[in-house]
Amino acid sequence: MDPAVLLFLSSGLFLGWSLGANDAANVFGTAVGTRMVRFTTAAIICGVFVVLGAMISGAGPAHTLGKLGSINALPGAFMAALSAALTVYLMTKAGLPVSTTQAIVGAIVGWNLFSGSLTDTATLVTLILTWVICPVLAAVIAAGLYKAITAGLRKAKLHLLRLDAYTRAALMLAGAFGAYSLGANNIANVMGVFVPVSPFTAFSLGGGVTVSPVQQLFLLGAIAIAVGVFTYSKGVMMTIGRDLATLSPIAAFVVVLAHSIVLFLFASQGLEHLLARAGLPTIPLVPVSSSQAVVGAIIGIGLLKGGAGIRGRLLGGIALSWLATPAIAGLVCFIALFFLQNVFSQQVYRPVVYELSEAVLERIESEGIDVSSVRDLTGTLLVSTPRLRAALEERVDLTGAELRAFVGFAEIDRIEIDKSKLSRLGADLLITDGQRAALARLAGRSFNHRWMLDDALARASDEWKARPATTVNKLFNRRLDEKRRAIHTLFRVE
Amino acid sequence: MKRTAIFRKTRELESQIDEFCDKVDQGALAFKIGIQSYLDGDVDAFEEKLRQVNELESRGDTLRREVERKLYSQTLIPESRGDVLGLLENMDQILNECEGSMWQFAIEKPVIPAEFRNDFSKITDCAVQSVGALVAASRAFFRDIDSVSGHVHKVMFFEKEADKVSTKLKIAIFSSDLDLSRKNQLRSFVEHIDNIADTAEDVADRLAIYTIKRSF
Known part of the structure; x- marks a missing residue:
């Protein structure tokens, strides 16, 4: 280390x-x-x-x-x-x-x-x-x-x-x-x-x-x-x-x-x-x-x-x-x-870049949020959260939850399912066989946003699908979140 | 059983404290019978009781020391350790007084005129009853804190009775036509017995305070 x-x-x-x-x-x-x-x-x-x-x-x-x-x-x-x-x-x-x-x-x-x-x-x-x-x-x-x-x-x-x-x-x-x-x-x-x-x-x-x-x-x-x-x-x-x-x-x-x-x-x-x-x-x-x-x-x-x-x-x-x-x-x-x-030239946060691509806007729309007034931003890259926020707020009034949806979906986080890294997942038994198989099917593909991988996984296997957000399912969803995060970290392209 | 093993030492100590209370109680009762025998002129019975009180007193001493040593070496009941110590030492003091009083009878062999015998008997009874109530109060202090005050109340009552009888008896002694020397001697015996009740009252007073401290 x-x-x-x-x-x-x-x-x-x-x-x-x-x-x-x-x-x-x-x-x-x-x-x-x-x-x-x-x-x-x-x-x-x-x-x-x-x-x-x-x-x-x-x-x-x-x-x-x-x-x-x-x-x-x-x-x-x-x-x-x-x-x-x-x-x-x-x-x-x-x-x-x-x-x-x-x-x-x-x-x-x-x-x-x-x-x-x-x-x-x-x-x-x-x-x-x-x-x-x-x-x-x-x-x-x-x-x-x-x-x-x-x-x-x-x-x-x-x-x-x-x-x-x-x-x-x-x-x-x-x-x-x-x-x-x-x-x-x-x-x-x-x-x-x-x-x-x-x-x-x-x-x-x-x-x-x-x-x-x-x-x-x-x-x-x-x-x-x-x-x-x-x-x-x-x-x-x-x-x-x-x-x-x-x-x-x-x-x-x-x-x-x-x-x-x-x-x-x-x-x-x-x-x-x-x-x-x-x-x-x-x-x-x-x-x-x-x-x-x-x-x-x-x-x-x-x-x-x-x-x-x-x-x-x-x-x-x-x-x-x-x-x-x-x-x-x-x-x-x-x-x-x-x-x-x-003074010490340390990177205290990883700068986040946002992209409001067509796919991102569609995904946000699917959450029931109106994106018509921000269409003109399609394809632009925005560095840092405050800029994204300012750009959005110029055009439309957003609630906190809507803003979080924009931030969450637009963030660029390059992830590539590298075959060689798949074996490293072996040690983490939290991931079920079905989940692992689904992940293996995505080998070689890369994603610009985390949600894209999550959605692809959910399509590949039901075991990667989040359950309806009820209190009983809370624990399952939280575990799923943890696994997703582990996957993101492992396959992230720096 | 594992549980009994864990609390074995505790139970030993509990039974030693119980035994100590028994000794004080028995000592007071033996004292009463001894004095009564003396008043009745039964010298053998008196000496037998004197021996018994002697033994009880020395057994009481041993028990008290043993309990005190254990309380401190095993750092038990850190909150009430001092109180328990004081209680045991004061109760032991009562046994000493019983023994001392009997020795005085044995040494001085006072002649008690017939008209005073009944009151001597009464004052002895009151003193012993107050000790009995004190022993009950002490037992309650260890096991059933809520009933301490009932027993303490009895100690107070018997101490008052003993005081009344003692005053009455002393007045009678000094209004009699005995020699002053005999009057003084008899008075000192009355006071000796009365002191036992007084000590019991003092201990009971402290016990009442310990009890307040011990309530949860």
């Missing part, structure tokens, strides 16, 4: 490390701070389960983050992660319950602005809504759990020592669950920006187990988180433990559990699928803030106990960090990208 690649990934690893140092304390801080669980025990449990969570359930939230803005050059991704990491560091210094999620989202939007890419407003709105919902949900869950558990304990009449032993075990279990959820939910923050530019290729472990490029990235990020836990989280845990000393061990357990449940809800594809099957509304898979979930849970228990101990300053701190974190990260990212591009 090119050593420069590792250099560019280092900012993600730094972000992962700081996430491990800070957020592991949310999971085990109370347990270690109150000396219910030893630090070494906590760190081992935390490290192992963070890695497991990231590898097994990390894909959902990463996908959402990828939709927000697809950073298409490694140096750009490097700077996005670095700006986020710096913002987290600064906000932590200022003593605010900072969220890596909010920082990385701000950084991605900063990249979007710098590169002139479109920000998917629908995804952005979903993200911002979940930030508000996350602490509220944590508060509700914590209050409910606390009431149920204390009522149960009153009935059970456990011996003080037995209760102590059970609480220790429960804190460790909840901590393991919390670390798993943290890995699953927040790996997207650490490595999400690198997913579209992953420098890795899939490899097989034998026995039918394949590690995809994304999983390799996640593994690397999760290890960085684990290193952060081992090297730096002890002090943070002790501080959290002291700050929350007014919490009884039972309340501490409830806080960790509520936090973990919330993070899990926003990360589990399995749960999303179950809900969809049952015809229930699904929970968006979004990276949320671990710190804010903890604060929410504590407030929930505080309210249950009659509102004592709730500090307005803390609430204000959360609200402020909702606004300040993304803003600072976005600004830092924007400025830093400027320097990286102009």
